[in-house]
Structures are given as C-alpha cells and as structure tokens.
Amino acid sequence: MYDLFVLGELMAEDKHGYVLQERLQYAVGPNRKISAGTLYPLLTRFEENGWITQSEQNEGGRARKSYRLTELGRERFHTLIVSPIENHTDAELTFQFRLAYLHFVPKEARIACLRQYIQYLRNNLRYVNSLSEMIASKKIDDKQLYQVMRMLDHRKHMILADIEWVEKEADRIETAKEGME
Structure with a gap:
C-alpha cells in the first residue's frame, strides 16, 4: 500500500525523503x-x-537525498494501480491512494480501477447484509x-x-472527452 503512494508521489516529481514522509x-x-523507520527501508528496497x-x-x-523514479519504477507503479484490490483492512486506504494517482494512467485503466473497487464494495455489502440476517x-x-443492527x-x-x-466517478470518466477526464 505504501509502495503505491511513494511511487505515485515520485511519478509527479523527484522528492526528498522528508517530503515523502510528511505527505504520507x-x-x-x-x-x-x-x-x-517505515519509509526509509521502503526506499532502500525500491532502490535495490x-x-x-x-x-x-x-x-x-x-x-539531502532526493529520490527519482526510474522506468522500472513507472512500470511497477502501473502494475500496482491496476492490480486487484485485495480484501484486507487497508483496502479503502489503498483505493484512496489509487484515486489520487489515477491521472497517471490511461482512461481505460482508471475506469477498470474504479469498477474493480465497486465490486469490492458490493462484496462487502453482501457480507454485511448476510451478517445482519444471521x-x-x-x-x-x-x-x-438493536445496537449491533444499528x-x-x-x-x-x-x-x-x-x-x-x-459509480458516478467512473461514469464521469467514461463520458468525458479525451484529456478532460
């Protein structure tokens, strides 16, 4: 999850570690x-x-150390932003990170990412509904x-x-003219 954030930040421009830590x-x-202790081991792994x-x-x-994304880093960023959202406790935060950096990927990838998150949400809704019934x-x-049901x-x-x-965001991107989404 932090991988996506750091790579997304570096997609825009080079940054110092302190700036990355502050923005994260x-x-x-x-x-x-x-x-x-969270960020710098991550940066070391990225360099390796x-x-x-x-x-x-x-x-x-x-x-001061400044970090720059390589072509391999750009490829890794694109892989992370379109990879399936896993059901874990940080899925919502991962989606928020994806949303912040969607402008770095093609329109089709943006729409696919949003549709994938909709499916994740619908799965959660089915779970909550079944839990309510049970x-x-x-x-x-x-x-x-009463309190549990609330x-x-x-x-x-x-x-x-x-x-x-x-859904509205996905529809907006789908219907927007190229370059306006």
Missing part, C-alpha cells in the same frame, strides 16, 4: 504514525529493485441486538454511499 503522514491521517535512484544535494550546508435470527439481548445499518449506508460516488 498527511495521506494516512492522524491515527497512524509514519516514521523514518531498481525502481528509484537517489542523488545527494547540498542545501544550506546540509546534504444476527437477527440469533437469540441476543434486545438492547444488544452498527450494521451504518456500515451499509457508508458502503452504499461509496458505491454511488465511485
């Missing part, structure tokens, strides 16, 4: 901490795989049952809202 922290939000190169520049008497048939204290109802509404938004 903004992207994941306040409930996760992105440390140098030939996805990025680094250069050192002196800025104000201080050496729980409703169990003998549970009425107050607890929680599942909330999840359903969130998923339905996501599906609606992503």
Whole structure:
C-alpha cells in the first residue's frame, strides 16, 4: 500500500525523503504514525529493485537525498494501480491512494480501477447484509441486538454511499472527452 503512494508521489516529481514522509503522514491521517523507520527501508528496497535512484544535494550546508523514479519504477507503479484490490483492512486506504494517482494512467485503466473497487464494495455489502440476517435470527439481548443492527445499518449506508460516488466517478470518466477526464 505504501509502495503505491511513494511511487505515485515520485511519478509527479523527484522528492526528498522528508517530503515523502510528511505527505504520507498527511495521506494516512492522524491515527497512524509514519516514521523514518517505515519509509526509509521502503526506499532502500525500491532502490535495490531498481525502481528509484537517489542523488545527494547540498542545501544550506546540509546534504539531502532526493529520490527519482526510474522506468522500472513507472512500470511497477502501473502494475500496482491496476492490480486487484485485495480484501484486507487497508483496502479503502489503498483505493484512496489509487484515486489520487489515477491521472497517471490511461482512461481505460482508471475506469477498470474504479469498477474493480465497486465490486469490492458490493462484496462487502453482501457480507454485511448476510451478517445482519444471521444476527437477527440469533437469540441476543434486545438492547444488544438493536445496537449491533444499528452498527450494521451504518456500515451499509457508508458502503452504499461509496458505491454511488465511485459509480458516478467512473461514469464521469467514461463520458468525458479525451484529456478532460
């Protein structure tokens, strides 16, 4: 997941490690901490795989490393952005990263990515619906049952809202004139 973010950031321009760490922290939000111990091993692996190169520049008497995407890194980025979304706890954040960098891939890939996420959401909706039916048939204290059903109802509404938004976005891209999407 962080691979996609870092490669996506480098698709636009070269960046220092500090800038990448800061932007990644903004992207994941306040409930996760992105440390140098998370980012720099990732950058080292990227270099070992030939996805990025680094250069050192002196800025104000201080050496700073800047990272640049290679052609192999661009290929890796394209592979990551169109690969299937796996059912894991970070699927939504992975989609958010993809959404931020969709403009770097062709129209067909953008639409495919969005349609794939819609399918992921529909699978989650089916699961929540089946869970609601199963729980409703169990003998549970009425107050607890009420609260659990409210929680599942909330999840359903969130998923339905996501599906609606992503479908509109896919339709918008599909119907937009080339270069305007």
